[in-house]
Amino acid sequence: MRDLVIIGSGPAGYTAAIYAARAELKPLVVTSSVKMGGDLMNTTEVDNFPGFPEGVMGPELMMNMQAQAERFGAELLFDDVTEVDLTGDVKKVTMGNGDVVETRAVILAMGSEYRKLGIPDEARLSGFGVSWCATCDGAFFRNRAVAVIGGGDSAMEEATFLTKFADTVYLVHRSDTFRASPAMLQRAKSDPKIQFITGAAVSGILGADTVSGITLDMADGSTRTLDVEGLFIAIGSDPRTDLVKDVITLTPEGNVRVEGRSSLTSVPGVFAAGDLIDPTYRQAIVAAGTGAVAALDAQHFLESDAH
Numbered sequence: 691m692r693d694l695v696i697i698g699s700g701p702a703g704y705t706a707a708i709y710a711a712r713a714e715l716k717p718l719v720v721t722s723s724v725k726m727g728g729d730l731m732n733t734t735e736v737d738n739f740p741g742f743p744e745g746v747m748g749p750e751l752m753m754n755m756q757a758q759a760e761r762f763g764a765e766l767l768f769d770d771v772t773e774v775d776l777t778g779d780v781k782k783v784t785m786g787n788g789d790v791v792e793t794r795a796v797i798l799a800m801g802s803e804y805r806k807l808g809i810p811d812e813a814r815l816s817g818f819g820v821s822w823c824a825t826c827d828g829a830f831f832r833n834r835a836v837a838v839i840g841g842g843d844s845a846m847e848e849a850t851f852l853t854k855f856a857d858t859v860y861l862v863h864r865s866d867t868f869r870a871s872p873a874m875l876q877r878a879k880s881d882p883k884i885q886f887i888t889g890a891a892v893s894g895i896l897g898a899d900t901v902s903g904i905t906l907d908m909a910d911g912s913t914r915t916l917d918v919e920g921l922f923i924a925i926g927s928d929p930r931t932d933l934v935k936d937v938i939t940l941t942p943e944g945n946v947r948v949e950g951r952s953s954l955t956s957v958p959g960v961f962a963a964g965d966l967i968d969p970t971y972r973q974a975i976v977a978a979g980t981g982a983v984a985a986l987d988a989q990h991f992l993e994s995d996a997h
């Protein structure tokens with residue numbers, strides 16, 4: 691029987707692990723079998739995480755957080771959680787390899803997953819020109835034309851990064867107002883390799899085996915075809931609640947609901963942190979902060995007289 695299992699290894703999960711391990715709760719962190727470290731593993735420079743005046747590479751930041759958690763005794767399991775039974779005093783967490791871990795408390799920090807456009811051929815051509823990660827796949831598009839879809843910071847970041855490889859980067863956005871921060875928008879707008887196409891909804895992806903173009907429905911009613919070999923989709927993300935959505939109360943936006951500024955969910959002994967609870971800010975530093983909150987709440991729960 692464990693005291694604490696943490697599901698997720700992004701900034702929320704690892705920060706919770708650092709705090710819980712220092713409180714001698716010997717947490718088990720289930721990291722995911724393929725994507726440990728969370729979304730920052732797919733980014734390049736992180737310039738806004740406090741403590742790094744010259745910036746830090748996303749993967750380096752996450753490896754440091756992992757090392758810091760392990761230094762205090764957090765145990766890592768490189769597997770996926772496939773099922774949870776959270777209702778009783780003893781929670782059961784089932785791993786991909788079939789093992790069941792029993793624990794008195796659980797911190798949920800599963801983060802969010804990339805949104806899909808939901809159009810035909812998106813899944814078929816995924817990995818064959820359709821991508822959600824410029825850092826991972828950008829180098830395949832050296833001297834080619836690519837399109838980035840979206841109008842938020844992710845789209846600006848992806849487009850700017852892709853100019854290292856691609857000849858032309860089309861930034862395609864469905865409206866003409868942007869959610870991106872002024873600084874990142876301006877950086878993309880002033881890059882001569884990036885061409886903005888606004889008022890354009892992607893209606894189709896062309897290509898037999900690999901992407902050869904996309905079709906756009908323009909706001910003025912016309913249709914347009916763009917010859918691109920890469921399509922980078924950067925239209926936001928949704929909280930990864932599949933494991934728990936039937937047993938834990940969610941908010942109308944689909945996040946795990948927590949009480950006030952705490953990490954307390956609707957189930958005693960179950961705490962939540964990071965993008966899973968955050969429809970608004972979704973920053974690494976915010977996720978890390980809520981991870982600390984979750985560890986302190988779990989510690990208090992485990993130390994309370996009732997348990």
Ligand code: NDP
Pocket residue numbers: 738805806807839840841842843844845847863864865867868869870924925926927970971972973
């Ligand atoms: P956002 O939710 O901020 O933006 C999503 C964008 O995608 C919007 O422009 C939206 O358009 C568009 N969109 C959504 N659904 C569709 C669809 N079905 N078809 C076409 N377009 C669609 O998500 P981001 O991932 O960009 O950013 C999330 C958070 O992460 C933000 O807080 C952001 O600041 C942060 N972030 C910070 C970075 C940094 O500081 N370095 C880097 C990347 C992200 P519309 O506006 O019309 O709804």
